[in-house]
Amino acid sequence: MPEIPNEQKKAKMPKSVPFIIGNEAAERFSFYAIRAIMPTFLVAQFFNPAHNPALQSIAEARANELSHLFVFFAYFMPLVGGIVADWFFGKYKVILYVSILYAIGNLVLSLSTHDLSLFSTGLIVIAIAAGGIKSCVSANVGDQFDKSNLELMSKVYGWFYFSINSGSVLSTLLIPIIYKKYGPELAFGIPGILMCLATLIFWLGRHRYVKVPPTGVKKENFMRISLYALKKAFLYAWKKVFFNRQDKTVWETVAEKYSPEAIDGVQAVYRILAVFAFTPIFWALWDQNLSEWVLQATKLDLHIFGYEFLPEQIQTFNPLFLISLIPVFTYGLFPLIEKTGIKVTPLRKIGAGLFLTILSFIIIAFLQEKIDQGGRPTVWWQILAYFILAGAEVLVSITCLEYAYTQSPKSMKSTMTALYLLGISLGNIFTSLVNNSIANNGFFARYTGASYFWLFISILSGFFLLYLLVAKRLPEKSYVE
Incomplete structure (x- = not known):
């Protein structure tokens, strides 16, 4: 046969x-x-x-x-x-x-x-x-x-x-x-x-x-090439300031030791990091839905359609909304926006996601103000915030993973995924330090109750405005043929 x-x-x-x-x-x-x-x-x-x-x-x-x-x-x-x-x-x-x-x-x-x-x-x-x-x-x-x-x-x-x-x-x-x-x-x-x-x-x-x-x-890894380039940058600046000498550029000097592919990979990392610099503050807020929001739920009326949920169960709405919204955004909202003549780019998605995060936390802050005044608001307001935050996650998290893949060469894709996860880590250590300051009567001790959430809203709003200013100038280079 x-x-x-x-x-x-x-x-x-x-x-x-x-x-x-x-x-x-x-x-x-x-x-x-x-x-x-x-x-x-x-x-x-x-x-x-x-x-x-x-x-x-x-x-x-x-x-x-x-x-x-x-x-x-x-x-x-x-x-x-x-x-x-x-x-x-x-x-x-x-x-x-x-x-x-x-x-x-x-x-x-x-x-x-x-x-x-x-x-x-x-x-x-x-x-x-x-x-x-x-x-x-x-x-x-x-x-x-x-x-x-x-x-x-x-x-x-x-x-x-x-x-x-x-x-x-x-x-x-x-x-x-x-x-x-x-x-x-x-x-x-x-x-x-x-x-x-x-x-x-x-x-x-x-x-x-x-x-x-x-x-x-x-041998040609990200850290080694970056440190070598930094060393050459100092030497380059020293010669220019004190001896008025302008030899080869920094990257031209680095190219004498490392391959063009390796250098291109390192440069791609820095281009993507210019975008990822705005993600830690997003995660500083996002991860509060699994901690601060849970504690807030203990002070809400948790009756949903006649059944009383436990405070820790409300966070289940996050993955449920996320799974539901991914196809809605991908096959419904994005094509609809494209038909109006507005191009849906990764940078615009991230900007929209940051805005939705602010909106979700505004709901949480107003909800906390009602609690601070002795009220017991309905959990439906928090569920609405979870819905909006899930939309923000689709726009920021999934888009960043896509951006890291398309904007980095094959040799650096794993590195970029790890650096993206590092942004989540940095956002959480910042939130942890703020809470440590509150617990120990430090600088942030005045931010309790609703003012705690307004603090993070203010910080993210500042980053959002900065993002709008620099997004158009962020360099892009696609590696997907």
Whole structure:
């Protein structure tokens, strides 16, 4: 029988896919389950167990500080995890060994619900582990494909991201109920069980993975070229000022040591960072919907269609709205705007997203003013804010990932994804520091209640105006043919 040409063979799904999808769903359930109840638990268990109204503002600030510090580590570590995997150990070993550390952190957490120091240690271990594998897991999906089944990759990534959102929705609905009925030990213990399951699932697929070996330390990496260029820039400035000499430009000098492709990659990073410089403040506000907004929900009327929700469950609207709005924006709103003659560019999307973020927080600030005056407003106002914030996330988060891909050469795409996640980390450490200042009667101590949200609205508004001024001047260079 004649051999069937490769292009006529039916593409086969990699046998490793079920293990990757199962691992991701269990891990994301564990991660978001912890985040779902963390702020309210910290206040009730450690920072204001007596429910003293006079201590509530400081207690909430301490809970928010630790919550945002947790997110800071979770989104800083992908940069480290990616480098360690690519250069030294490979993705498989990093995911497996760090997942074991992740499970140990969960165990510490579930056994230390009466010890703040040990509980905080467990949180930091989990955040470091979750971040350490974050940049490896999605890249590991792509490693499983070759030319024979490349057409199936987008379908698998669809399943992959569906598993992420499924884990988020299920955990934020179920874990608050378990926390209320059975206490924190079981509520934090179940995420630990899920993380052990995630590790086991990943290990069971060990013989089915395509394992890309590490490449070793790259000589032409971003940091080395940047430091070399900085050194040459100082020498260039020194010669120009003191000796009035103008030899070659800085990048011409760098080109004598490094390849044009490597230099172009580094320059692309700096062009994209000019855009990403505006994202940390977006994330400084966005991540408050999983901490500050949850604490605000404890003071709202939580009846929805006759059913009383738990405060921690309201955040479930975030992923639900996000999933719903992605096709609405992609196939409805954007084409409609294009028909009016207005070109929908990545930079315009990001600007619109920043504006919507301000609008959502204005609703939250007015809602908090009603609470400060002794009222108990309906949760529907917060749900509206979640809806608007989900639209902002579609415009900023998804667009930035697209922008990082299209505006960077192939050799720098992983680096840009890690730097984008670093922006989330920086935004959260800023919010954590603000809350630390409030808790310790520092500079920001005056910003409690509604004034806290107005503070962040003012900061983002300033960045938004600056963005409008510089957006037209931001350089772009597409690498997609």
